Amino acid sequence: MNHIHPEGWISSCYYVAVPRAVEDEQERQGWIKFGEPTFDVALNNPIRRAIQPRPGRLVLFPSYMWHGTIPFHDAQARTTIAFDVVPKG
Numbered sequence: 001m002n003h004i005h006p007e008g009w010i011s012s013c014y015y016v017a018v019p020r021a022v023e024d025e026q027e028r029q030g031w032i033k034f035g036e037p038t039f040d041v042a043l044n045n046p047i048r049r050a051i052q053p054r055p056g057r058l059v060l061f062p063s064y065m066w067h068g069t070i071p072f073h074d075a076q077a078r079t080t081i082a083f084d085v086v087p088k089g
Helices: none
Strands: 010-017 032-034 049-051 058-062 067-069 079-081
Touching: none
Parallel strands: none
Antiparallel strands: 010 058, 010 079, 032 049, 032 067
């Protein structure tokens, strides 16, 4: 589900392992997408950018950006590490 991280400043996704399905640049299965809110706001093309996952790739973005993952259908596992940079005190 598309979402934001209201408590963070910078959010991330680090790809440890990805299924072969992410290699298809037409379907973009498993790609991280930005700009599509959860609610309907009648945008012609809500996905502003999609980034292909690759092992070792770190994606950083402002926590207030709507983001999610395009669903994928593959038996291989997708392993990611996500974190938010949060201001101290």
